[in-house]
Amino acid sequence: MTHTIFSRRLIALFVLGAIACGPSLAWGSVLPTDTLGETPLSALAEGDADLAPDIAAAAGVLVAPDGRVLWSREPDAERSMASTTKIMTALVVLEHADLDDSVTVSARAASVGQASAQLVQGASYELRTLLEAVLVRSGNDAAVALAEHVAGDLESFVELMNETASRMGLASTRFANPHGLDADGHHTSARDLATLARVAMSDPEIRRMVQLPAVTVESARGPVRLENSNLLIGSFEGATGVKTGWTRRAGYSLVASAERDGIELVAVVLGTDSEDARFVDARQLLEWGFAHYRTVELVEAGDRVGHVRVADYLDVTVETRVGESVNAEVFDIDGELLQRMEVPAEVSAPVRAGERVGTLSFVQGDRLVAQVPLLAAADVERPSAFKRLQIAFVRAWRAVFGDADTRSGEVTPAPLAASPDRRSA
16 A cells, blocks of 8 residues: 555656646647637637647547636547546436435445455445545446445446436437446547536535545455545645546546636546646646636726716716626637727716716627626716707807817727736746
């Protein structure tokens, strides 16, 4: 056991050193078919294409909190999923069973082989412990024991898995077992796994379990400590989950998540050639994502934006101010963040301070990022009868003698104070 822990620490140190080397690593690659946002690299300007992360995986995605894909490579290609399968296993178990249930390990469960939680045939375990063994150390025996407990047999449990996948809209996903060992008809896609992970991480128990450094399980030789197979946990800033996987058919895979400054990103890496490469790729993707997708303060409540003219007067305008503070998550690869002020050509008096007179929008390309109300900053009373007579006389004079009405219309808002720097990475 000491040798195993020492080896895992060496691997973690190697991965930490490897990521510091950045995109110069031999296993990295950038493909023309990769996408930044929704745009293929081949369609981007050279300077923008140079910003792409250097990733070795055969397929993958990086997903923002709202489900938006920030980077992708073959996101919908059907691939073997290995033990990332167990994310769905955990969801189905939690939907149909109680964490305090007692689960007895059958001969079939104890003999499933490969990744094992070293469960004892005939022994009973708390369901919570077995689920931790599934998510922390990828125990195939624990996955089968849980499936049999929930549905009576593996086939019925797999039906539940596929029903859940269909309900979630996972178009490229089909399950044949609860553990992820290679099987015909057992496949998913990077995009589907990102969706699945985001749903799973909304469950507080799954979120807690995937962050555990280790879980202790009673084996035939006594208590055994099973360390988390996700080497990002505890070594990568903000790491929150989720699940590793490996089979001969799938290669090395990882669904990784991390949270910084209130933003949680999900990176899916499928089909790397080594265990180390999957962690390096996930780190690269997450660091790249946090550099380019972040919260920007757009405006503060009370900021002066412009003016709108008051129809009842000659040359009177009312100042407009922002009605509320607005922060938004912005992906700088999408380009310049612009303001658009929408106000009527004029408003009629009386105008009251705080009255809504328009809308300020923030856009990137064709995407609406945020909107905020524009409010009148001051009262403008309705002119008296004598004042209206004066105004009418002046307008008539100007109409006859050609003196233009100098009332000001919409004032273009000032540039954003906090515009994202797309070269920051």
